[in-house]
Amino acid sequence: MIVYILRRIGQSLVALAAMAILVFIGVYAIGNPVDILINPEANQAEIAATTARLGLDKPLWEQFARFVAHLFQGDLGTSFVYGRPATEIILQRLPATMELALTALVLSLVIGVPLGVYAGLKPDSIGGRSVMAASILGFSLPNFWQGLLMILIFAVLLGWLPAGGRGETVELLGIRVSFLTVDGLRHMILPALNLALFKMSLVIRLTRANTREVCLQEYIKFARAKGLSSTRIVLVHILKNIMIPVVTILGLELGSMIAFAIVTETVFAWPGMGKLLIDSINLLDRPVIVAYLMLTVVIIVTINLIVDLLYSALDPRVRLSQVKS
Amino acid sequence: MSDDAFISGLAPIAAAKPVSIDTPLRRIVRGFFEDRLAVFGLAIFIAIVLVAIFAPLIAPQNPYDLAQLDVLDGGLPPGSASMSGGGIYYLGTDEQGRDMLSAILYGLRISLLVATVSLAFAIVIGVTAGTTAAYFGGKVDSLIMRVVDLQLSFPAILIALILLALWGRGVDKVIIALVIVQWAYYARTVRSSAIVEARKDYIEAAHCLALSHSRIMFHHLLPNCLPPLIVVATVQIAQAIALEATLSFLGAGVPITEPSLGLLIANGYNYLLSGRYWVSLFPGVALVVTIVAINLVGDRLRDVFNPRLQK
Amino acid sequence: MTALLSIKDLRTYFFTDDGVVKAVDGVSFSLARGQILGLVGESGSGKSVTGFSLLGLVDPPGRVVGGSIRFDGKDLLTGGEPALRALRGKRIAMIFQDPMMTLNPVLRIDTQMIETVLAHDNVSRTEALKRARDALVMVGISSPDERLQSYPHQFSGGMRQRVAIAIAMLHKPDLIIADEPTTALDVTIQAQILAEVQKLCAETGTALIWITHDLAIVSGLADRLAVMYAGRVVEEGETARVIERPLHPYTKGLIASVPQGKTRGARLQQISGMPPSLRNLPKGCAFRPRCSRADEACLEEPALEEKLPDRKTRCFHPWSLDDARDTRRQAPSKDGMAETTT
Numbered sequence: 007m008i009v010y011i012l013r014r015i016g017q018s019l020v021a022l023a024a025m026a027i028l029v030f031i032g033v034y035a036i037g038n039p040v041d042i043l044i045n046p047e048a049n050q051a052e053i054a055a056t057t058a059r060l061g062l063d064k065p066l067w068e069q070f071a072r073f074v075a076h077l078f079q080g081d082l083g084t085s086f087v088y089g090r091p092a093t094e095i096i097l098q099r100l101p102a103t104m105e106l107a108l109t110a111l112v113l114s115l116v117i118g119v120p121l122g123v124y125a126g127l128k129p130d131s132i133g134g135r136s137v138m139a140a141s142i143l144g145f146s147l148p149n150f151w152q153g154l155l156m157i158l159i160f161a162v163l164l165g166w167l168p169a170g171g172r173g174e175t176v177e178l179l180g181i182r183v184s185f186l187t188v189d190g191l192r193h194m195i196l197p198a199l200n201l202a203l204f205k206m207s208l209v210i211r212l213t214r215a216n217t218r219e220v221c222l223q224e225y226i227k228f229a230r231a232k233g234l235s236s237t238r239i240v241l242v243h244i245l246k247n248i249m250i251p252v253v254t255i256l257g258l259e260l261g262s263m264i265a266f267a268i269v270t271e272t273v274f275a276w277p278g279m280g281k282l283l284i285d286s287i288n289l290l291d292r293p294v295i296v297a298y299l300m301l302t303v304v305i306i307v308t309i310n311l312i313v314d315l316l317y318s319a320l321d322p323r324v325r326l327s328q329v330k331s
Numbered sequence: 332m333s334d335d336a337f338i339s340g341l342a343p344i345a346a347a348k349p350v351s352i353d354t355p356l357r358r359i360v361r362g363f364f365e366d367r368l369a370v371f372g373l374a375i376f377i378a379i380v381l382v383a384i385f386a387p388l389i390a391p392q393n394p395y396d397l398a399q400l401d402v403l404d405g406g407l408p409p410g411s412a413s414m415s416g417g418g419i420y421y422l423g424t425d426e427q428g429r430d431m432l433s434a435i436l437y438g439l440r441i442s443l444l445v446a447t448v449s450l451a452f453a454i455v456i457g458v459t460a461g462t463t464a465a466y467f468g469g470k471v472d473s474l475i476m477r478v479v480d481l482q483l484s485f486p487a488i489l490i491a492l493i494l495l496a497l498w499g500r501g502v503d504k505v506i507i508a509l510v511i512v513q514w515a516y517y518a519r520t521v522r523s524s525a526i527v528e529a530r531k532d533y534i535e536a537a538h539c540l541a542l543s544h545s546r547i548m549f550h551h552l553l554p555n556c557l558p559p560l561i562v563v564a565t566v567q568i569a570q571a572i573a574l575e576a577t578l579s580f581l582g583a584g585v586p587i588t589e590p591s592l593g594l595l596i597a598n599g600y601n602y603l604l605s606g607r608y609w610v611s612l613f614p615g616v617a618l619v620v621t622i623v624a625i626n627l628v629g630d631r632l633r634d635v636f637n638p639r640l641q642k
Numbered sequence: 643m644t645a646l647l648s649i650k651d652l653r654t655y656f657f658t659d660d661g662v663v664k665a666v667d668g669v670s671f672s673l674a675r676g677q678i679l680g681l682v683g684e685s686g687s688g689k690s691v692t693g694f695s696l697l698g699l700v701d702p703p704g705r706v707v708g709g710s711i712r713f714d715g716k717d718l719l720t721g722g723e724p725a726l727r728a729l730r731g732k733r734i735a736m737i738f739q740d741p742m743m744t745l746n747p748v749l750r751i752d753t754q755m756i757e758t759v760l761a762h763d764n765v766s767r768t769e770a771l772k773r774a775r776d777a778l779v780m781v782g783i784s785s786p787d788e789r790l791q792s793y794p795h796q797f798s799g800g801m802r803q804r805v806a807i808a809i810a811m812l813h814k815p816d817l818i819i820a821d822e823p824t825t826a827l828d829v830t831i832q833a834q835i836l837a838e839v840q841k842l843c844a845e846t847g848t849a850l851i852w853i854t855h856d857l858a859i860v861s862g863l864a865d866r867l868a869v870m871y872a873g874r875v876v877e878e879g880e881t882a883r884v885i886e887r888p889l890h891p892y893t894k895g896l897i898a899s900v901p902q903g904k905t906r907g908a909r910l911q912q913i914s915g916m917p918p919s920l921r922n923l924p925k926g927c928a929f930r931p932r933c934s935r936a937d938e939a940c941l942e943e944p945a946l947e948e949k950l951p952d953r954k955t956r957c958f959h960p961w962s963l964d965d966a967r968d969t970r971r972q973a974p975s976k977d978g979m980a981e982t983t984t
């Protein structure tokens with residue numbers, strides 16, 4: 007087990023290193039770092055000064071060493087637009103994105119799993135078919151388009167919910183959150199649902215497929231032969247078997263939630279780091295873009311690591327095969 | 332299934348299983364056409380492709396020829412007649428008096444073009460990488476698959492968006508970005524089925540005949556990996572269309588001069604809150620219909636190709 | 643002696659897309675308290691489906707379409723699901739063929755045992771745990787406390803089957819249906835398990851239906867035999883008498899194909915021909931295409947009748963009855979029986 011954990015951590019570090027090298031190559035070796043890292047509006051003297059400060063006149067390997075050193079200090083350059091360190095600006099926006107992504111994750115589980123189990127238990131019923139049809143839609147419709155429809159229906163036509171923004175926030179453990187105020191919640195419903203829909207469809211399909219698979223297993227028949235109630239069979243025997251893969255896959259999807267938050271945040275003007283990224287793209291604020299990329303990579307690699315370790319801790323079968331190997 | 336069970340038991344295994352006269356292809360095609368929804372999806376998709384190809388002939392106007400636009404007709408709701416008597420705008424017009432129907436037809440062209448070209452390149456690269464990995468195994472395999480895994484652990488949209496953010500907009504750039512984020516899916520798919528095939532006897536036999544590596548790989552290994560490849564390609568083309576639309580919607584995709592459906596939706600987004608829904612809604616409907624049609628086909632293909640689900 | 647279980651003309655069909663599969667189509671037998679019945683037949687003859695029908699565990703597209711099952715005086719087919727559930731595991735338990743598949747892989751053994759106790763008896767968890775422990779001891783599992791905390795994959799096949807038997811014995815049921823519980827195991831373990839189950843049933847007075855395709859296994863174990871062919875019981879009676887004087891040609895063939903300890907090296911006879919497809923049964927007697935005694939009469943469907951006292955068979959021309967009369971039929975090996983050597 008320890009060996010496995012160490013090996014898995016090692017893999018994550020390799021992934022991080024690989025991404026760092028790729029980003030370095032993209033920015034310094036292929037692109038012109040002067041373009042990317044120095045404000046286009048700077049004058050000649052400023053350019054020379056920054057070039058010297060960033061060491062862009064030095065050989066490539068030295069630049070790389072410097073890049074790595076800066077990386078460890080969390081220094082990824084200064085925003086052209088805000089004139090502050092890019093990392094700082096992004097970290098400021100991180101809580102809003104995390105709040106949105108986590109809420110969406112919970113929503114997709116809480117709504118998706120029951121629907122998926124239902125559709126898996128009654129695949130031929132009208133209800134089961136409708137759930138599947140809806141999930142195909144949720145799967146097919148591009149995220150931003152679903153968001154637009156939501157705004158059109160719930161904000162423009164019905165006027166029930168606000169079309170954008172984060173609403174009122176309160177401080178919780180030093181972080182500003184929306185979900186504790188009524189206004190914040192009202193603002194959060196649509197974007198969170200929007201971000202959740204795609205994963206919810208995934209959860210529904212996954213749960214349904216797994217439920218059907220598990221239902222055919224002998225141990226379910228044996229559980230019935232023991233005289234267990236169907237409630238217990240569904241809630242314990244089936245659910246426990248499907249939750250492990252579902253939660254694992256969904257955990258791995260948290261990273262893509264953060265990436266997809268870019269879209270949702272843009273559609274709903276949610277002030278998270280995804281919206282910051284798009285704004286930065288439009289303003290050509292490249293240090294922020296690079297910093298966003300590196301930070302997201304770190305987050306995703308960390309999430310994948312944690313989920314993998316949790317998975318192996320949860321599933322007795324995996325646990326055993328590792329002990330053996 | 333049950334016939335197999337019968338053969339065991341007490342009876343001597345005398346008769347071999349009757350050889351089916353059906354070729355697998357025939358069975359798959361028949362299986363596909365048994366599902367009316369999938370046939371419907373296929374019909375819609377073919378229609379969309381035709382419409383996109385012949386857009387210049389069908390569209391009432393060339394939406395990007397400024398001379399054909401009439402500013403007086405700007406912002407007309409669906410079904411309005413042109414102020415200057417030039418016909419009816421069935422899907423309304425945008426601010427500049429551009430006929431939305433024509434804009435959608437031209438937009439479809441760009442969306443499909445980007446998706447299919449990137450699909451083709453991604454398949455070529457992915458299939459080559461996947462077969463190579465499966466065929467040679469060992470170090471080659473683990474190197475290629477490491478790269479694939481690394482790439483697949485990051486969301487496609489993130490990679491594509493960052494690439495385009497650094498490169499700038501452009502149809503060619505979008506295509507390259509899509510190829511980069513998609514090849515890995517094909518590589519993984521092809522590898523996993525090729526690895527099963529590579530262990531089979533006929534590949535051994537091919538080795539004994541001293542056929543060249545590439546001949547074995549592409550003439551013997553690859554054809555047997557086609558079913559999963561086709562399924563993944565169908566799913567991926569829908570994904571590519573959606574991804575391109577998203578990138579363009581975010582302002583990092585195709586340039587304004589060559590608007591795809593995603594960019595049309597983005598342009599209309601600004602008018603959504605003021606009630607001019609049609610500028611955004613109809614391109615979106617076109618996008619959604621395309622994607623859903625492809626997915627209907629893909630879903631059915633997955634079922635007919637998967638022997639496990641066959642009764 | 644009133645029967646504990648009495649099944650009459652049970653019919654269970656599967657309504658599949660490709661037609662109706664009559665998996666069970668005329669099964670009748672009865673069983674007294676504490677008795678052991680061997681339910682024998684080749685693969686696909688409907689033994690498992692018979693067992694599942696008893697417990698109301700036939701899944702769609704399957705359905706019991708006819709017949710009656712009386713258990714301890716009550717009709718199981720009309721009682722409804724709640725009544726059946728109260729019975730399952732409590733008064734009728736079942737053990738399945740493949741021990742690797744019957745235990746839920748993600749639940750610990752104690753969970754799977756305790757829930758069985760609590761499903762029927764309103765006792766504390768501690769009490770339930772104690773009963774689970776006792777049951778494990780009873781089936782010969784050492785260090786039960788440690789075993790209770792394990793997951794199924796930490797057990798060998800034989801151990802898992804013991805656990806399954808322990809679960810079946812938790813409520814000291816009146817009847818256990820054992821569906822080929824030893825086929826997936828090593829021969830030595832098979833014998834152990836067989837002996838243990840026999841002992842347990844004798845001690846607790848539990849009746850047992852032992853499903854198998856292996857006549858050799860049950861002939862030494864069962865009080866009664868019911869032989870199935872193509873979804874029907876074709877012969878039923880006391881084991882010793884059936885083995886000694888089989889009535890149905892199929893039973894006769896089965897017995898001839900069992901290697902006998904004394905006659906090593908002797909020729910073993912196997913029944914020629916293929917088992918029938920349930921979707922497409924021959925007209926009349928289902929065994930007709932493989933039967934050496936078939937004639938025009940067999941184009942009608944034979945009924946299960948008592949040809950000798952307490953000896954039922956489903957055949958127009960049973961063996962043994964007309965042996966004396968018709969010696970011509972005693973040399974069937976040319977056309978009816980294929981011969982193989984062991």
Ligand SMILES: Nc1ncnc2c1ncn2[C@@H]1O[C@H](COP(=O)(O)OP(=O)(O)OP(=O)(O)O)[C@@H](O)[C@H]1O
Nearest residue numbers: 333656663665684685686687688689690691692920
């Ligand atoms: N779910 C089902 N759908 C369709 N047919 C089924 C189904 N379950 C069982 N059958 C059919 O019922 C017949 C009897 O099956 P059953 O499992 O009872 O055989 P068996 O005598 O137990 O054989 P074995 O020794 O292989 O276990 C088989 O021919 C099978 O095809």
Ligand code: SF4
Nearest residue numbers: 927930933940957958
């Ligand atoms: S009824 Fe006829 S065909 Fe059937 S077993 Fe008896 S003799 Fe053979």
Ligand SMILES: [Mg+2]
Nearest residue numbers: 689690691821
């Ligand atoms: Mg069986």
